[in-house]
Amino acid sequence: MIRSINIFLIVLSIVMLASVYALKFSIEGTAAERTALTARIADQEGQLSLLKADWAVLNQPGHIDPIVRRHEAELEIAQVKQEQFGSFAGLPMRPAKPDSAAMNALFEAIAQGIDPIDAILELEGIE
C-alpha cells in the first residue's frame, strides 16, 4: 500500500518537475519574444520619428515655396492678385427671363408671312 503511494508520489513529483521546467522555458521564450518585439517597436518608432520629421520638412511652407517658384512658368501659376477675389454678393443679378409668349407670337406672325419690321420700314419710308 505505502509502496504504491510512494511510487505514485515519485511519478507525480517527476511530472511536476518536468512541467515546472517546461513552464519556465516557455516563459523565458515568451520573455525573449517580448524583448525582441519591444526592440523592434523601439526601432520602428525611431524610423517613424525620422519619417515624421521628413514629412514635416516636406510640408513646411518654406520648403514648398521655392518649388512653386521653380515651376511657376511651366505650370502658368502666379500669386493671386486682389482683383481676382470675388464673392457671391459681387455677382450681378440674373437677367429677367425672356418673354417667351411674345417671342412665340412673333415667330407665328413671321410664319404666317406678316413681318413686323416691314411695317416699321414702310413707316420710315425705306423701300
Place this chain on the structure above:
Amino acid sequence: MAALAEGHAPTIALDGARKQRGSLTQARIRWMILGVLIGFALVGGRLVQLGMVETDQTIEGQTRDAIQASRPPILDRNGLEMAVDIRVPSLYAEPRRIIDVEEAVQKLRTVLPDLSEEWLRNRLSGDRGFVWVQRELTPAIQDQVMRLGIPGIDFITESKRFYPAMNEAAHILGSTNVDNQGIAGIERHMDSESIALLQELGLARGNALTPVELSVDMRVQHVLHDQLMDAMTRYQAIAAAGVMMDIYTGEIIALASVPDFNPNEPATALVKDTFNRITSGIFEPGSIFKTITIAGALDSGAVRVTDQFDARYGVRFGRYTISDFHGKNRILSLPEVYKYSSNIGTIRIMQAMGKDNFRDFLSRLKFDERVAFELPEMRVPTVPKTLSEVGAATASFGHGLSVSPLHMVTAYAALVNGGNYIAPTLYKRDVAEAETLYERVLSPQTSDVMRYLMRLNALEGSGSQMNRAAQGYRAGGKTGTAEKVVDGRYSSSKVTNFFASAFPLDNPRYAIVVMVDEPKAENPQSGTTAGWNAGTLTGRLIQRVAPMLGVAPDFNEALDRQIVPPALR
C-alpha cells in the same frame, strides 16, 4: 544470579533498540535543522546583498531616463510641426571592456575621422564603465561602426530635437542642448513650466507627450521671414524684423528677426547680431510713437479730432529748436499733424495734454516694464521716470526713449481693438479667455478715431507706398524714421525705420510692426525714409498674408468713408 551476586562489577547498560533509534533520530534532526538554517541564512544573506547593490543607472552623471527623455512636439496653430523629436544613435564606449585601445582608436577613426586621435585614446583607456564617444550620429554611421566589431563600443538611442522649418521660426522656438533641454526661446519656457519635472521623473519618454500648440501660423511666418530676407538684399539693410499680432486675443501670428540662426545647429545662435530684435532689442521708435501721443491726448479729452495746431514755427527749448522734417509751416488740423508727421504739431498736442498726463499714459500702456511674454530673451525698455519739458517734447515723437518692437505692436493692438491692453502670447488663446485679461487703456471712441487716422495716413500720408501694395485690404499705419546716434550725434544717414500698422481697418484684426535697420535706397528714385522700405515691405506682407488669414479684399470706398469720425464728415 551468580553474576548478580558477584555483584558490583561494572554494569553494562544496554539501551533498548527503541531508545537507540530515538537518539539517533534526534541527532539527525539537529543536523537537518542546522543544514536548513545554513541554507536559509545563505539565501537570506544573498538577498540582503542583492538589496544593497545599487545598480548604476547613470550615464556620466545623468540618469538614463533623462538622456532618452523626449520633448513634446511643437505645432503651429494649424497643426503643422515646428519641432519634433527624432531618435538618433549615440556612440559610447565601456573602457574597462576594451581589450586593445590602440586598435579601437585606429578602427573608429576610419569611420569618424573628425575625432582627434589623442583625445580618443585618452577617452578609451582607463577603467571607467561608460564614456560618450560621439553623440547624435546618423543610422548610416551606426551601421559602419557596428561592422567594425570593436568590443566595448556600442550605441544608445537618444532623442534629438529637430526643427523642420530650419531658420524660419528660429527666434520663436529657440533651441535645445545636446541633453534635450531647452536653452532658448519657447523651448526654454516650456522647460521652466513643466517638462523638466516630467523628464526628471522619467515620465517624459516615448511619443506619448501631448503636443504643444503655438499661436504662430507657419504660412504667415514663412511670408514674413521671406520678406525680411528680401529686405536685407533689396535695401542692403544690416537687420530687419517684424511681428504680427491678433489684436483681440494677443496671439502672436508671426515673429521673425534677421539675421537669425538655425536652431538645428545651436552654435549658429552665438554668431553676433542674431539676437531677437523684436523682444530683446530696444530702439528709439521715432514717429510711430506719435500715434501713441495722439491717442493719449484724444483720450484725455484735452484735444479733439477737430482741433487746429500751430505748426508755423519750430518749438524752442532754450538753445534748441525742434522743427518738422516735411515742414508745412502753417496751421494744421489734428489729422494733418498725423498725416504730415509733424513734430511741432505732436509737441503741441502733448503739451495740451500735459507732460505728466502723457507720462502716466505711457505707464498705462506698460511702456516702462517688460512685456509679459513667454520668450526669455527680453529687455527692459528705457523710458525716463519723469519727463522734463524738452524730454516730454522729444518723447512725444519717439525720441529720448527706447522700447522694443513688441511694446509697439502691443500698444498698437490696444489702440485699434477698442482700447483694451492685452499682453501678447505665443500659446493659443481664444477671445473669451483674452477678455478676462483685458485692461482698458482707451475709450472705444478714441480707438475709432485712431483707426481713421491710421487709414488716412495710408490713403494720403506716408503710408501710401504700403497702401499701393496692399490695395483692397484697408490697411493703415504710421511710418517712423529714427536717426541713429553715431558718436553722440543723431546721424541722418544711419536710420532705423519702422512701420506700425493694422488691417483691415474697417474691422481691424491684426497689428503689425516691421523694422528695417540702416536701409539704403533701393534705386536712385527712392529714398531711405520708412515709407520706402518698412512701408512697402508691410504692404507686400499684407498682400500675401491677408488671404491666408481670411481677409478678403474689398475696393468699396464706402468702407473708408464709414470709419471717418462723425465730427469730420
